[in-house]
Amino acid sequence: MAKRKPNLRSVRELTPTLHHRTIHGYRRAYRVAGSGPAILLIHGIGDNSTTWSTVQSKLAQRFTVIAPDLLGHGQSDKPRADYSVAAYANGMRDLLSVLDVERVTVIGHSLGGGVAMQFAYQFPQLVDRLILVGAGGVTKDVNVALRIASLPLGTEALALLRLPLVLPALQVAGRVGGAVFGSTGLGRDLPDVLRILADLPEPTASSAFARTLRAVVDWRGQVVTMLDRCYLTESVPVQLIWGSQDSVIPVSHARMAHSAMPGSVLEIFDGSGHFPFHDDPDRFVECVEKFVDSTTPAVYDQDALRDLLRTGVSERAITGTVGTRVAVLDAMGADERSAT
Structure with missing residues (x-):
């Protein structure tokens, strides 16, 4: 891991500040701190941007860290609207455009992980790296509650x-x-x-x-699954961070996503639950910084993406143990697919 840069910024600069922008007639709240390459933090369902308070200031020592309240959450407006994963991805694109941010490393937690994956799928030209934390949308399994x-x-x-x-x-x-x-x-x-x-x-x-x-x-579990499109991250640096005792999204999902994403990096926080960045914020920040330092931002190549889409997923690209590979293939064949 590259040696960390000394913190020469004032505490005031590193403290996230709340801002609002009106987009399509709806007020959207976000917290921002720091300067440098941009990181976008996307929270989970029912949560809000303050969930990242344990790590946002630390990451802001090196990065511009933007943590929005998704529409319908926190201090953003809560209209009768489209709250699909694809709509949330559109909202992230619009917010970044308004803020003049051209490319980001996207970090998504829980539902926000599904949004981050969808964002990378819809707008690959905007994504430097993808970090999924206890992410939803891997298979249909989810907490019974x-x-x-x-x-x-x-x-x-x-x-x-x-x-x-x-x-x-x-x-x-x-x-x-x-x-x-x-x-x-x-x-x-x-x-x-x-x-x-x-x-x-x-x-x-x-x-x-x-x-x-x-x-x-729905009553059967998660409706939107991403395993059938994980191969599209082939040219995007991907990191998966999961708690070994996640009670919402099982850690087995981390291993399956890792298996389906060529070249991805897997970090399992032993003993952590669904919020590893709360359980061990210092380790979380260290993992993110190490990942950024050790990877090159993705280069958007429309021709390469077109070739991938034409070829489709290949069983040879799925890695891991035999059991994990079988689980991935079974899920891809049995789970309902997102039609987005």
């Missing part, structure tokens, strides 16, 4: 959080559960789940959450 929430009346039950004492009672139960489950994946993830739930009682927030969830999950 999200499957239940996607059912009719499932997300509508979030209205109960507006009743007096319901949310405080859940928070108390969560703290007890966290103590009981300790350092397990569920124990590690409960505080963040409760933090996200605390933002959902507001009607427009719960409605946006419902629309977003149902765009990517």
Whole structure:
């Protein structure tokens, strides 16, 4: 790993500041800090840009770090709108264009990982590198709670959080559960789940959450899967970061994505849950910096992309153990494909 540059910037410059831009008539919030090559941080479902607070200031010592609130989340507007993964990718393109940012290293967590992958697929000319953190959209498997929430009346039950004492009672139960489950994946993830739930009682927030969830999950699991298009990242440096005890997206998804993405780098945080950048922020920053230092930004080549599309996925490009390769091929054959 290249020696880190000394921090010569003021603390004020490295502290993320909240900004707003109106795009297509909707106000979009984002936090930005630092200077240098651009990094785009995309959060997960129900979350917001503050989830990156543990790492944004550290990364800003070397990079311009932009962390938006996705439409329907945080301090961005929450209209009745298209909350599909492809629509979110369009929103990232539009925000970067407004900010005069021409190329980025994209880091996406959970749903944001699916958005990051979709962004790289739709706008490869804008992507230097791709980093997926506990990313959704690898196969259909997902936590059963999200499957239940996607059912009719499932997300509508979030209205109960507006009743007096319901949310405080859940928070108390969560703290007890966290103590009981300790350092397990569920124990590690409960505080963040409760933090996200605390933002959902507001009607427009719960409605946006419902629309977003149902765009990517139904009772059978994740609807949008990306394994059949992973081969398109052949010329893009890709890093996968996962917690070994992720209770939302199993770590097996990391191994399958690694198998399907030629040349990708896999980092598993032993003992971490769904938020490895919360569990070990210093290691997370070190992994990102090392990855950036050791890779060359992708070069967009339309002819090469056209050839890849014509050839399609090749079984020979799928790596890993026999079991992992079989799992990837089985998922590609059995899972529903995104028609985007």
